[in-house]
Each structure stands twice: as C-alpha cells, then as structure tokens.
Amino acid sequence: MSRLPVMASKRVLANSENFPGGQFDLKCLPPQKKSRKEPEAVKPPAAATVLGTGRAPVTATRAPVSRPIRGVGAATVAVGPSRGKRRWVVDAHPVLWLTLLLDLAHQVSTKRPLPWDMKGKVSDMKGKIQDYQSKMKSANLERENLKDTLPANELAIGSFKIGTFWGLLHFLQPKAKNIGQNKIPVVAFGQRGRCVVLQMRLSVQDSTLASTQAGLRAAEEEVRSLKELAARLESELHVGEMERRQLHNTIQELKGNIRVFCRVRPQVNGGLGKHIQLPANDDKAITLAKTEESHTGKTTETQKNYNFTFDRVFGPDATQQEVFEEISLLVQSALDGYNVCCFAYGQTGSGKTYTMEGAEDHRALGMIPRAVQQIFRATHKLAAQGWEFSFTASFVEIYNECLRDLLYADKASKRPEHEIRKSTGNKMTITNLTYQKVSNEDQVLCLIALANQNRSTTTQNDRSSRSHSVFQLDIEGVNVGRDVKSSSTLCLVDLAGSERMVKSQSQGERFKEMTAINSSLSNLGIVITALANKDTFIPYRNSKLTYLLQGCLGGNSKTLMFVNIAPEPDSFGETLNSLRFASKVNDCVIGTASANRK
Numbered sequence: 001m002s003r004l005p006v007m008a009s010k011r012v013l014a015n016s017e018n019f020p021g022g023q024f025d026l027k028c029l030p031p032q033k034k035s036r037k038e039p040e041a042v043k044p045p046a047a048a049t050v051l052g053t054g055r056a057p058v059t060a061t062r063a064p065v066s067r068p069i070r071g072v073g074a075a076t077v078a079v080g081p082s083r084g085k086r087r088w089v090v091d092a093h094p095v096l097w098l099t100l101l102l103d104l105a106h107q108v109s110t111k112r113p114l115p116w117d118m119k120g121k122v123s124d125m126k127g128k129i130q131d132y133q134s135k136m137k138s139a140n141l142e143r144e145n146l147k148d149t150l151p152a153n154e155l156a157i158g159s160f161k162i163g164t165f166w167g168l169l170h171f172l173q174p175k176a177k178n179i180g181q182n183k184i185p186v187v188a189f190g191q192r193g194r195c196v197v198l199q200m201r202l203s204v205q206d207s208t209l210a211s212t213q214a215g216l217r218a219a220e221e222e223v224r225s226l227k228e229l230a231a232r233l234e235s236e237l238h239v240g241e242m243e244r245r246q247l248h249n250t251i252q253e254l255k256g257n258i259r260v261f262c263r264v265r266p267q268v269n270g271g272l273g274k275h276i277q278l279p280a281n282d283d284k285a286i287t288l289a290k291t292e293e294s295h296t297g298k299t300t301e302t303q304k305n306y307n308f309t310f311d312r313v314f315g316p317d318a319t320q321q322e323v324f325e326e327i328s329l330l331v332q333s334a335l336d337g338y339n340v341c342c343f344a345y346g347q348t349g350s351g352k353t354y355t356m357e358g359a360e361d362h363r364a365l366g367m368i369p370r371a372v373q374q375i376f377r378a379t380h381k382l383a384a385q386g387w388e389f390s391f392t393a394s395f396v397e398i399y400n401e402c403l404r405d406l407l408y409a410d411k412a413s414k415r416p417e418h419e420i421r422k423s424t425g426n427k428m429t430i431t432n433l434t435y436q437k438v439s440n441e442d443q444v445l446c447l448i449a450l451a452n453q454n455r456s457t458t459t460q461n462d463r464s465s466r467s468h469s470v471f472q473l474d475i476e477g478v479n480v481g482r483d484v485k486s487s488s489t490l491c492l493v494d495l496a497g498s499e500r501m502v503k504s505q506s507q508g509e510r511f512k513e514m515t516a517i518n519s520s521l522s523n524l525g526i527v528i529t530a531l532a533n534k535d536t537f538i539p540y541r542n543s544k545l546t547y548l549l550q551g552c553l554g555g556n557s558k559t560l561m562f563v564n565i566a567p568e569p570d571s572f573g574e575t576l577n578s579l580r581f582a583s584k585v586n587d588c589v590i591g592t593a594s595a596n597r598k
Ligand SMILES: Nc1ncnc2c1ncn2[C@@H]1O[C@H](COP(=O)(O)OP(=O)(O)OP(=O)(O)O)[C@@H](O)[C@H]1O
Pocket: 264, 265, 266, 316, 346, 347, 348, 349, 350, 351, 352, 353, 354, 355, 458, 461, 463, 464, 465, 495, 496, 497, 564
C-alpha cells in the first residue's frame, strides 16, 4: 500500500491532556459553504466548544494527529475511540485539505504507518514488543544485581547510623547527663533502630560504670591511706597516753604518795572561831591558838600557838568543787592503774561525810560521786583509744570490828557473816559481800543511797557514823589492740568519829563501840607510821580497817587523807588531836608506787 505525501502547515491539537474527560466536539474552522447533504453539526463561530465539560471554549491551534478522511466537501476526523459523539466533522475547505496533506507528510516523515497500513502497524507493534522485552530483561538483570548488593548496602546503612549516633553521643555526652538516664527517646527506626539506641545506652552505661569504678578505686585508695594514717595516729596517741601516764605519776610521786588535806567546817552562823587561824597568803598552813592564863602573873593571859602544815588547807568557804580539783589527779591515777585510797578522819560532826558524800544539791556533791563521775567520763574518752573498762562496786561498813554489807538488800535476819581474804596479787576481798557490776554514775549513786539507808548512826548526830564505811570501785581496763591490761582499786573511806570517850558519854554498848573505833583509828596511825619508818613488819592485821585497806596503804598505792576539823572553840581539844594525828601521817613517805599493768 502506497502512502500519500502530505505537507502539514497547521494542525488542530486535541488530546486528553487539554480536554479532561476525553469527550469533545470541536468546530475549529470559520463557516464555509455548506453541503446540502451535511447536517448542521457545525455552527458558524470559529471557536471550538468543548461539550460535556462546562469549560470555556479553547481555541484549537493544531490539527488532530490522525483523522479518517471522507469524501470531498466534508471530512470526519476521529480522535481517540471512534464513537458517536466523539466524532467531529470538518467542512471540506482548502485549508483543511492542506492540513491533511501536511499531516500525512508528517506521518511519512516520522515513519509512522498510515491508518490503513496494517502491516506497518503490526511491524511497529512487534518492534515495540521487542523493545519492551529487552527492557524487561535489562530491568530483571538490574533487579537481580540490586538483590545481590542489598545486604551489603543495609550493613553500610546500619554502620552509618551507628557511626552517626556515636558521633552524636560523643558530642552530647559531656553536656547532657540525662542521656545515660534513659531519657533519649527511642526513635522509631524499627527493631534495628531500637537495637542501635539500646547499644548506645549500653555503651553510655558502660562508660558511666567505668568512671564510677575508677572513682571507687580512687575512694578505696583514699580510705586505705586514711586508715593507715588513723593507725599511725592511734599508735602515736597510745604512745602519748603512756607517756602522759608516766609523767602524771612522776608528778604525783613528787607531790608525795601520801598526802594530807585539812578542811575546816564553817560554824553554824558562819566564819571561824578565834582559835583557828588561816594565813591569808599560805594555803598550806593552819594555826591553832589557845589563850591561857599567865603562869608568871606578869600578864593576865598568854597565847599558845600550834602550827601545822599540810599539802593543802581548805577554809570554811572552800567549795566541794575546789576540794575535788585537788584529788581529781589521784582519781586519774586510779584509771591509769594505780591503787588509790582516800579517807576522811575527824571528830563526829567535823564534816567527814559531807566531804566524802556531800549533800543532794548538785554543787554540794562530795568526793565519791565526783570521782565516779570523772572516772566514767574519762573511760568514754579512753574508749576511742581502744580501752575497755569494767567496774565493780562494793560498800562495806566496819562496825565494832565486824563487817556489814551496805549493799545488802535482803532480810536483816538472813545477813551473812563476812571475812576478809587475801587473794592473788595482794588484793583483799570479802566473803559473801555484794560486788555490784556498774557501768554508769547513776548506778553508783543508787548504791550510795542504799548504803546510807543501811548505815548505823550515833545518838550525838543523826547523820554521824559510828562505823567506818569503805566504798571500793574495782577498775579493770583492757586495750586489746595494744595487748595492755590495767587493774586498780579506788577506795574512798569515811572513818568513824575520832572523839574522846568522855564527851560521847558512852556507856555499855556505846562504850564498846567507842573502844573499837578508837582502836582501829590508832591502829591506822600505827600502820602509817610503820610504813613511814619502812619497818619490816607492818601490823595490818591489828584491825579490820587496816587489814582491808592493806592493798591501798602499801607501796603500790597513793593515799590521800582529809583531816576534818570543827571550828567551835569547845572542840579545841579534839581538833588538836586530829591535827596531830594528821601531821604524823603527813610526815610519812610511802614507797614508790608502781602501776598494776600486765
Ligand atoms: N564544809 C561544809 N560546808 C557546809 N556544811 C558542812 C560542811 N561540812 C559539814 N557540814 C555540815 O555539818 C554537819 C555535820 O557534818 P557531817 O555529818 O559531814 O559530819 P561527820 O564528820 O560526818 O559526822 P559523823 O562522824 O557523825 O558522821 C552536817 O550538817 C553537814 O552538812
């Protein structure tokens, strides 16, 4: 089939792009002379009208790409599927013919088959099919290639994400602490994304753990060095404590292992009698002056002075605190492992009990409660140096050379008998006596109250004792770390009144009491004198008092004696006796004490 050569100069373009809906009738040419057979399908206006779309008319500028050609004078051109309304008719016009010719020429030039060239069309279609097939092949090939490279690409993407997160982390870590506290939102990356975030958190935790462990190691190192320092300081402290004990003891020995303090009780209406003189500038001297009638007759009166010196003389205004300050050094010695004995000597009513026990008022507390207070406070401090202490208290009365347990709390009828025994280490113990473990001062004060209830009293003074009372506190110390032990006894004695028999008007039982008291007191003087003379035999066993105090009066002890005197003129004789006895004790120098340490 031959193809017609056509010259195309102008075409009317109408396709689905320009005319949505794909349905249109177009009258694109000016009115021409009508053919009689032709229905009036085309109206005069030259503009094209789009039917069924309601849109504004569009001026056609190009001819349709292919159109069937009809007979002369009229032509029907099909655009798209050739159905009823979609056909439009163009009046045969020279211009139209020219257009058709041009279109044919175009088709020939583009090698497209003409509408009636079915063979050409089939050939075109075959070519196209071959094209598509070869394109399909190459697409399949490409798909296979991409399939092969997918895992590697996924891996690369994953690595890239991790790298990005690491970089981000590295940047954020020093600035945002909350990253490690699970505050990074889990990005919706799917499982792989979550995995990356979890790995990131894990690495943050790892780095936190590493830094914490490093901190811990540093802290452990610091603790170790501090422990070493503490051990060294403890060791130095222990050495210092031992040195202090030694120096303290040297001072006590220089002061004398037996010391005598004189204390003058105030008169009921205050002040002192004329016969007692206390020099204002000397706190160690006391003068007892007696005015007598002159034997020569030259003067009406003569004055006789009895001068005494002691380690310390306390006037009527001295407070309990002032007095205790002097003996607190000895209490410290008891804690350091030395036996200490402190006793009060004097006539009835001279102030012995007041000095040793005091009154209930806090400021009037006596030597026993104050000593106990000091001991328990000191042990708390020594505990920091590794010392542990245990205390045992006992309170015994020697009445008519018989021992009575002042801490006994059962029926009087069942009171047991007591004997003094010498145990190992020259320590004296009493059979059947209450030895009460104590751990604080309150417990000791309760025991003192119980002892006061049990004490015997005289007719001359309701509170005055007709017996010696001996309070003993056994102190056991141990420093496990240093392998050091100490053992000592603090002995505080309130002696019975030392007055003469005549004044007490004693008869019968009272006489017996007075004899026993005077006997034991004079035996105390004899023992102290024997110790001062360094006699080979010391008669401790002559009385229960000296026998019981044996451990506290010997070479391994520190002794303090209070001589209490009454200020009334009518007590002159008793006062002189007491001062003479005390002066004799004051002249004694007991052998050098050594601490009971193991
Ligand atoms: N330094 C003092 N200051 C104030 N009052 C004191 C002082 N010394 C003693 N007294 C008071 O004197 C009185 C007698 O004292 P205390 O009972 O102590 O004598 P004592 O020597 O123990 O007598 P006794 O031998 O009969 O037991 C008590 O009322 C006491 O309060």
